[in-house]
Amino acid sequence: MVDGDTPTIGSGAACAATAASARAGAGAATAASAGVGAGVGAGITGQPTAIVKPRPRPTPTSQPFWDALRDERIVLQRCGDCGSWVHYPRSRCVVCLSGALEWIEVSGRGTVHTFAIARVPTAPPFADEVPQILAVVEIGAAASAAVASAVLAVRMSTTLVTAHPESITVGMAVEPVFDHGADGMTLLRFRPADEPR
Amino acid sequence: MGLKGDAAIVGIAEYTPERRYSGRPMFDLEQWAELSAWALADAGLTSRDVNGIVTSRIRESPHFVPATVAEYCGWSVNLAENVDLGGANSVGAVWRAAAAIELGLCDVVVAAVVNRPPPLQPEGAVDPFVARQYAFGASSAEWGSPQAEFELPFGHIAQNSGYAMIAQRYGALYGYDERAMAKIVVDQRTNACANPEAVFFGKPVTIDDVLSSKMIADPLRLLEIVMPVAGGAAVVIASREVARRTRHRPVFITGCGEHLAHKTPTYTSDMLHTPIGPAADTAFAMAGVARSDVDVAQLYDCYTITVLLTIEDSGFCAKGEGMAFVRDHDLTYRGDFPVNTHGGQLGFGQAGGAGGMSQVVEAARQVRGEAGVRQVPGCDTAYVSGTGGVMSEQAALIVQGG
Numbered sequence: 001m002v003d004g005d006t007p008t009i010g011s012g013a014a015c016a017a018t019a020a021s022a023r024a025g026a027g028a029a030t031a032a033s034a035g036v037g038a039g040v041g042a043g044i045t046g047q048p049t050a051i052v053k054p055r056p057r058p059t060p061t062s063q064p065f066w067d068a069l070r071d072e073r074i075v076l077q078r079c080g081d082c083g084s085w086v087h088y089p090r091s092r093c094v095v096c097l098s099g100a101l102e103w104i105e106v107s108g109r110g111t112v113h114t115f116a117i118a119r120v121p122t123a124p125p126f127a128d129e130v131p132q133i134l135a136v137v138e139i140g141a142a143a144s145a146a147v148a149s150a151v152l153a154v155r156m157s158t159t160l161v162t163a164h165p166e167s168i169t170v171g172m173a174v175e176p177v178f179d180h181g182a183d184g185m186t187l188l189r190f191r192p193a194d195e196p197r
Numbered sequence: 198m199g200l201k202g203d204a205a206i207v208g209i210a211e212y213t214p215e216r217r218y219s220g221r222p223m224f225d226l227e228q229w230a231e232l233s234a235w236a237l238a239d240a241g242l243t244s245r246d247v248n249g250i251v252t253s254r255i256r257e258s259p260h261f262v263p264a265t266v267a268e269y270c271g272w273s274v275n276l277a278e279n280v281d282l283g284g285a286n287s288v289g290a291v292w293r294a295a296a297a298i299e300l301g302l303c304d305v306v307v308a309a310v311v312n313r314p315p316p317l318q319p320e321g322a323v324d325p326f327v328a329r330q331y332a333f334g335a336s337s338a339e340w341g342s343p344q345a346e347f348e349l350p351f352g353h354i355a356q357n358s359g360y361a362m363i364a365q366r367y368g369a370l371y372g373y374d375e376r377a378m379a380k381i382v383v384d385q386r387t388n389a390c391a392n393p394e395a396v397f398f399g400k401p402v403t404i405d406d407v408l409s410s411k412m413i414a415d416p417l418r419l420l421e422i423v424m425p426v427a428g429g430a431a432v433v434i435a436s437r438e439v440a441r442r443t444r445h446r447p448v449f450i451t452g453c454g455e456h457l458a459h460k461t462p463t464y465t466s467d468m469l470h471t472p473i474g475p476a477a478d479t480a481f482a483m484a485g486v487a488r489s490d491v492d493v494a495q496l497y498d499c500y501t502i503t504v505l506l507t508i509e510d511s512g513f514c515a516k517g518e519g520m521a522f523v524r525d526h527d528l529t530y531r532g533d534f535p536v537n538t539h540g541g542q543l544g545f546g547q548a549g550g551a552g553g554m555s556q557v558v559e560a561a562r563q564v565r566g567e568a569g570v571r572q573v574p575g576c577d578t579a580y581v582s583g584t585g586g587v588m589s590e591q592a593a594l595i596v597q598g599g
Binding site: 053054055056057058059062088113114115116117118119120121122123126129132134135136155156157158159169170171185187189 | 333334338340341343345346347348349350351352353354355357358359361362363364365366369370411412413414415461462463464468
């Protein structure tokens with residue numbers, strides 16, 4: 001059913017109801033997919049359209065996060081009741097569901113929690129970024145917490161900007177890179193802290 | 198607490214997986230009807246016996262799925278359940294059916310997951326719903342979806358890179374033996390070569406073949422990733438009383454568990470302690486079965502790293518010892534720890550969301566003693582795991598011969 005719809009986009013999949021294939025070419029598991037395969041770049045009108053990268057669309061809750069990035073500042077939510085840090089932005093604390101979240105500016109320095117180097121685009125719009133250096137970055141916070149169960153670090157999905165992907169390691173120190181887009185949105189990427197600019 | 202073990206898988210049916218589908222395109226509803234007819238015939242039951250269904254999303258009607266399926270197949274049901282657990286749908290469906298039967302709500306339940314291609318729409322257009330839903334793999338692109346806002350813009354899309362990141366962190370903390378990872382593929386391919394239904398029947402591979410296949414997302418290579426196929430499967434679950442008048446050895450569902458805490462592994466507390474851990478602990482305790490009692494393990498295997506972590510977190514070895522376990526054990530149907538005796542999804546093929554049902558069906562086949570040349574002698578107890586998303590939703594089953 002779903003496999004054949006999009007043989008090249010969303011490469012991989014496997015464990016979801018929507019398994020698409022990393023095996024470009026071989027991925028067309030089904031006869032019908034030959035016809036629907038063009039759906040990779042099809043807009044919701046059903047007509048082929050230019051492939052565009054998905055961009056963030058802020059919500060009323062997340063707007064302060066994106067506004068700060070445009071000014072090259074990083075703000076994260078912290079719970080006024082339990083002291084936990086929260087990311088992505090939410091309406092209530094992910095640890096205690098308190099609504100007393102406040103925005104706090106942080107440095108954005110962190111460490112690589114893990115990473116993957118995608119040699120095949122994770123989706124066709126990202127073909128120009130291959131090899132994609134996808135990463136999870138952890139930003140710790142020194143602030144003391146009100147309760148022992150508070151979460152004092154947040155993780156975020158991002159990409160790493162470096163000329164030396166082979167040198168990336170888990171635990172490596174990274175610092176923020178503000179990637180300003182033509183659409184007015186700024187994406188928070190990271191670079192190795194010790195790499196010469 | 199838990200299941201008493203009074204419900205059993207009594208009927209099974211499965212489409213032969215195909216990389217290039219050669220048959221007539223079929224709507225999901227048509228596949229439901231066909232597979233159900235076959236599974237009921239296998240059990241020796243009739244369509245009139247059905248009084249429960251467990252469904253998952255179907256192409257023709259993403260909402261009101263149970264009503265749509267029941268109406269199409271002519272069933273009047275007391276259990277109308279729909280599960281939404283990705284690759285864990287199959288295991289999740291089976292335990293829900295067993296629980297409902299033990300509650301006395303129903304006594305014959307059909308659960309199917311289908312993945313054959315549909316007819317092309319007459320106008321040749323891409324269905325707008327399909328185009329939008331599948332544009333980004335299993336990720337939601339809707340406004341307000343955390344994935345749409347914080348994952349997709351960075352290219353964190355679909356499964357390959359997510360599983361690769363988990364494997365990368367595993368290597369950093371516990372070490373990484375790429376030959377052991379490749380051996381998972383090789384052993385399962387050996388099983389596929391004993392299963393004429395498998396897409397890789399007659400195509401054995403070596404560790405070096407796996408290591409020389411294309412790197413997709415470091416450290417995962419092409420042959421460590423499932424092959425998408427057309428396919429599908431259905432099972433019939435019935436009460437102990439009904440099982441007495443069916444045609445095969447009943448395969449009783451004696452333990453189950455389920456766990457999840459994230460959609461994207463970035464936000465889970467520890468991506469190396471996977472949800473199958475608590476699910477397996479619940480299932481084994483419920484069944485009163487020890488890990489050493491397991492005759493065959495049918496482990497959801499979208500990627501090699503999934504198998505490795507499932508071996509560890511299901512309790513077959515300690516955390517960090519999975520690579521050594523794989524090196525030290527023969528995972529083939531002839532071996533001392535048979536895993537995925539039908540070839541697994543890596544060797545049998547992955548029929549999309551239906552892939553996990555192949556593992557349920559193979560567990561039943563092994564306990565029934567009908568697995569042919571790949572039959573594990575004296576197989577009475579099978580462990581089955583299901584995995585959805587990026588190691589997010591996971592579920593476990595223990596099934597045993599009666």
